[in-house]
Amino acid sequence: MIRAENLTKRFGGATAVSGLSFDVHEGEIFGIVGPDGAGKSTLLRLIAGILVPDVGSVEINGVNVQRNPYLIKENLAYMPQRFGLYEDLSVEENIFFFGRLFGVSSREIRSRLPRLYEFSRLAPFRERLAGKLSGGMKQKLGLACCLVHRPGLILLDEPTNGVDPVSRREFWKILYGLLSEGVTIVVSTAYLDEAERCNRVALMYNGGFVVTGSPGEIKNGMGKTLIEITTDKVWEAESALRKEPEFSRVIREGTALRVFVERRLEGERRLRSLLKKHGIALRSVHEKTPTLENSFVEIIAEGEKNEGA
Amino acid sequence: MKALKSLVRIGAIAGKEWLQIRRDTRSLILSLIAPALLILLFGYALTVDVKNVGMAVYDQDRSTLSRRLLEEFSHTEYLRVKRHISGYREMDRLIDSEEIALAIVVPRGFERRFKAGKSVDLQLIVDGSDSTSATVAMGYVKAILANFNMDIKVSELKRIGIAETKMPVEVKSRVWYNPELLSKNFIVPGLIVVVLSIISALIASLTISREWERGTMETLITTPVRAFELVFGKLVPYLFIGLFDVVITVLLGYLVFNVPIKGSFVELYMLALLFLIGTTSLGIIISSATRAQVLSVQVAIMVTYLPSFMLSGFVFPIQNMPLVVQGITYLIPAKYLIVIIKGIALKGVGAALLWTQILFLAVFAFIVVIASVRKLSLTLPEN
Numbered sequence: 177m178i179r180a181e182n183l184t185k186r187f188g189g190a191t192a193v194s195g196l197s198f199d200v201h202e203g204e205i206f207g208i209v210g211p212d213g214a215g216k217s218t219l220l221r222l223i224a225g226i227l228v229p230d231v232g233s234v235e236i237n238g239v240n241v242q243r244n245p246y247l248i249k250e251n252l253a254y255m256p257q258r259f260g261l262y263e264d265l266s267v268e269e270n271i272f273f274f275g276r277l278f279g280v281s282s283r284e285i286r287s288r289l290p291r292l293y294e295f296s297r298l299a300p301f302r303e304r305l306a307g308k309l310s311g312g313m314k315q316k317l318g319l320a321c322c323l324v325h326r327p328g329l330i331l332l333d334e335p336t337n338g339v340d341p342v343s344r345r346e347f348w349k350i351l352y353g354l355l356s357e358g359v360t361i362v363v364s365t366a367y368l369d370e371a372e373r374c375n376r377v378a379l380m381y382n383g384g385f386v387v388t389g390s391p392g393e394i395k396n397g398m399g400k401t402l403i404e405i406t407t408d409k410v411w412e413a414e415s416a417l418r419k420e421p422e423f424s425r426v427i428r429e430g431t432a433l434r435v436f437v438e439r440r441l442e443g444e445r446r447l448r449s450l451l452k453k454h455g456i457a458l459r460s461v462h463e464k465t466p467t468l469e470n471s472f473v474e475i476i477a478e479g480e481k482n483e484g485a
Numbered sequence: 486m487k488a489l490k491s492l493v494r495i496g497a498i499a500g501k502e503w504l505q506i507r508r509d510t511r512s513l514i515l516s517l518i519a520p521a522l523l524i525l526l527f528g529y530a531l532t533v534d535v536k537n538v539g540m541a542v543y544d545q546d547r548s549t550l551s552r553r554l555l556e557e558f559s560h561t562e563y564l565r566v567k568r569h570i571s572g573y574r575e576m577d578r579l580i581d582s583e584e585i586a587l588a589i590v591v592p593r594g595f596e597r598r599f600k601a602g603k604s605v606d607l608q609l610i611v612d613g614s615d616s617t618s619a620t621v622a623m624g625y626v627k628a629i630l631a632n633f634n635m636d637i638k639v640s641e642l643k644r645i646g647i648a649e650t651k652m653p654v655e656v657k658s659r660v661w662y663n664p665e666l667l668s669k670n671f672i673v674p675g676l677i678v679v680v681l682s683i684i685s686a687l688i689a690s691l692t693i694s695r696e697w698e699r700g701t702m703e704t705l706i707t708t709p710v711r712a713f714e715l716v717f718g719k720l721v722p723y724l725f726i727g728l729f730d731v732v733i734t735v736l737l738g739y740l741v742f743n744v745p746i747k748g749s750f751v752e753l754y755m756l757a758l759l760f761l762i763g764t765t766s767l768g769i770i771i772s773s774a775t776r777a778q779v780l781s782v783q784v785a786i787m788v789t790y791l792p793s794f795m796l797s798g799f800v801f802p803i804q805n806m807p808l809v810v811q812g813i814t815y816l817i818p819a820k821y822l823i824v825i826i827k828g829i830a831l832k833g834v835g836a837a838l839l840w841t842q843i844l845f846l847a848v849f850a851f852i853v854v855i856a857s858v859r860k861l862s863l864t865l866p867e868n
Contacts (some may be wrong), residue, residue: 226706227865245863249709260701262501264508276497279490321704442822478707 177202177360182232185218189411192218195232200362200376207363209375209472216364216384217257221332223362236329243481250278253327254346258332259318263307267274267298270306270321270381278325284322304342312343319350327464330354332363338372339408347418348373368469379472383482387474396472400436403444406428406459407451423447425477427470436474498718502692506722516688518649520730523680524737525674533670535621538587541568541576547670548596555591557633579806580612587611587622618669673738674826677801678819680734682764682789689768690717690785693861697776705833706863713858720765720854727761728754738830747833753826756843760822763850764789766857773861793819818849 178200179469185193192215198208201355208216208418221227223234225248227242234241236251241248261270275285293299302311306317315335322330332351336344351361363374371391373379378388407413410431417423417435427434437443444461451458468476487653516703542555557568567585570576598605609626611619640813696702705715705825732755738744746753768785775781795801796810797819805810814820821842828834 182537221865224707226703246709246813248712249707252707254704254707256700256703256707257701260696260704262701264505269504273497273501274704274708276495277705279493279709281493307713373765399757422710 177237178234178458179235180223181234183219183222183229184231184235185215185222185227187218191383193222193229196383196385197232198385198388199379200360202360203355203358203420204350204359204375205363206371207371207377208362208380209366209368209371209377209468210344210364210380211366214380216380217338217432218329218382219332220254220364221307224252224331225249226254250325251328252331253322253325253329254331255318255322255335257337257446259315259321261306261321263320266303266305267309267317268302270292270317271324272396274321275324280325282451288324288326292323296320301353301457312339312347312370315339315343316350319347319450323354327359329346330362334364334366335363336367344370344470358379372468376453381476387483388481389467394475395466395468398466398475399469400438400462400474401440401443402434402436402470403440403447404432404434404462404464404479405447407456408459409456412454413451413456415455416451421451423450425474427473434466435469490709491711492712494714495721496716498710500714502719503722506726512688512691516726517733518685518731520680521733521737522682523683524676525741527676527680528669528673528738528742530674530826535625536563537565538563538618538622538625539563539567541570541579541585541588542566543570543572543588543590545578545593546591546595550596550599551591554587554633557629558589558626561625562800564629574827578843580610583612586611586618586812587626616791622663630652638696643835647727649742650655668832669811670744673742674800674830675797675823677731677734677738677826678760678797678822679790679793679799681730681761681822682726682793682819683786684730685723685761685764686768686771686789687728687782687786689719689723689765690771690781691768692723692776692780693769694781696777703865704864710863712861715863716766716769716854716858716861718764719769723768724758724761728758729763731757731761733783735830739751744830746830748829748835749829752836753829756825756839756846757822757827759850760818760848763818763853766850766853769857770853770860773857774868775849792817796820797823799823816846818846821845828853 180199181194181197181352184191188237190300194275196219208219210216210340222383223236223241224228225234225245228242236248238249261272265273271289272285275288276282282286285461293302296313296319298317298320301313306314309317319332319335336347339347344367347425351363352417355361363370364380365371374391376388376390377394378385379394380386387397389397410428410433414428414433417426417433423435424477425436435443435447437447449459506516542558544555550757555566558564568579569574570579570588576585576588580588588610590604590610592608595605607630609623611623613619693702696705735746735750735753739746747803767782767788771784771788772781775784793799796803796806796814796817798814799819803814804821806814825839825842825846829836830841
């Protein structure tokens with residue numbers, strides 16, 4: 177569906193996206209995860225064709241985005257971080273406006289309204305001005321406006337940023353609904369729990385993809401094991417571990433501590449002996465499946481360490 | 486099919502813009518009420534007619550002849566005899582308090598000297614601090630005195646037996662199109678043009694920058710809308726407002742200031758539309774270039790108000806300007822519309838006689854529309 181090749185974009189001296197090549201397959205949710213400033217928005221804008229890359233190209237269904245912007249735009253929906261709703265227009269007027277911009281006739285839009293209202297639950301607010309909607313409702317209206325023309329590809333830039341948890345869950349339900357209709361979705365997010373819901377995830381950092389794959393692949397593909405320990409002296413144990421370069425990236429998880437080790441048995445042995453030296457007794461030691469968040473933090477830290485070396 | 490979709494998109498933009506204008510009190514006031522206010526305000530303030538100039542008379546002679554002379558000054562609407570005074574001190578006070586702008590002093594022995602066949606002097610004192618009014622008022626006084634002299638000469642000649650005398654050269658002047666030489670007849674058409682150009686550029690200058698500021702532009706440019714569709718879609722509602730303002734301002738000129746409309750109103754309307762296409766597109770260019778509302782407004786006022794006020798021939802006659810500046814005036818569309826409105830309203834000429842002006846306006850509109858489409862880039866800025 178999407179094929180990016182050597183995509184590069186610089187703003188002044190800073191490189192927002194550097195030499196990215198990747199594919200997005202038809203009918204999948206592709207998540208772009210990363211901290212603020214990683215270049216997620218720039219990447220989405222490059223795909224949407226509203227920003228011109230310095231180097232490289234994007235093709236959607238074999239059509240070059242930069243050379244045929246209008247051909248692409250008909251079948252694409254891009255929802256920026258702050259969707260540009262017209263706040264002085266009502267919910268319904270916004271939907272009609274965007275529908276007609278995509279060349280959908282008013283009659284056709286009217287027939288699609290029930291569906292749009294069904295998933296967005298905006299029907300009771302159809303007369304309300306968009307500016308008077310809550311944050312979550314605005315995002316859903318934005319999505320509704322994006323979907324009037326039934327695009328085959330949707331690009332969402334942090335759609336749930338600043339949206340309450342309930343609305344977030346609803347939003348993802350909508351996305352899965354679209355997925356079942358064969359729509360391809362590219363979504364950027366800073367929430368790792370959302371990334372976990374994607375078919376494939378790319379971890380973006382400093383303008384590049386650090387790792388790409390399904391959430392499972394990423395978690396297993398690190399070649400490291402996550403050990404979780406519990407002890408009565410959590411504070412002491414944590415500060416003792418932090419001082420050791422090997423375990424310095426210890427993760428606090430409630431009353432438990434988690435560390436990544438290269439090899440399970442050797443790691444556990446060194447961990448035990450270190451804590452023993454500090455007089456800290458362990459209550460339990462388990463192997464754990466890392467969350468995506470655990471893995472990403474480890475991957476990025478590892479990358480920075482290697483860069484520094 | 487393609488053209489149809491294009492039309493649908495232009496319609497969508499125009500419809501949306503219309504809704505936004507209707508719901509925005511600020512732009513409604515600016516576009517519908519401000520023009521009328523400006524016309525009324527400037528129409529009353531900007532007059533160079535000197536009328537009802539206050540004057541005082543100091544008659545030291547108190548004779549039949551002096552009374553007959555001073556009587557002449559009360560028969561004109563240009564001067565008004567406010568006081569009969571009896572001393573210079575009083576005159577001083579009246580001039581200082583600006584109650585009067587000039588005073589006439591008839592010296593003692595005025596009639597006696599006249600009857601003795603000697604020439605007599607009158608004293609005219611003028612407040613020169615307002616030099617325009619002073620010069621004009623002095624002209625009035627001199628004209629009245631010349632008439633008075635003439636009357637006396639003729640009756641004198643009659644008395645000694647010469648019945649009919651002829652002046653060597655007599656001027657019979659007739660002023661066409663504005664017989665009373667009312668300044669409002671040329672000020673109001675100029676004013677209409679200035680107000681139209683400011684308002685049309687001003688309201689249009691907000692439109693694209695507002696989209697950038699509110700973040701709606703980023704969404705708009707991901708839709709299949711083309712630059713020309715966006716420009717045309719935005720042009721349509723603002724042209725309607727502009728045309729409404731034409732009606733309002735011309736009507737006010739007619740009803741309040743009695744500026745006649747001798748020619749065809751429809752022709753005037755069509756040509757004003759041509760003018761508005763240019764100025765409104767100019768506003769759109771400014772808007773696309775600045776991307777910020779505050780800046781757009783300032784630029785829009787700068788590029789419309791100053792040129793159409795100073796370089797259009799509205800206030801300052803173009804033939805008195807240095808050659809370089811005269812050349813620049815050809816680039817000011819207001820100049821052409823002023824000629825057109827004066828031609829149609831005052832002279833009643835048809836569009837056929839105004840084709841040079843129409844051509845210039847058309848060229849201006851064409852260039853500006855093309856430029857506004859080109860200036861409107863549908864990609865994000867590089868910073």
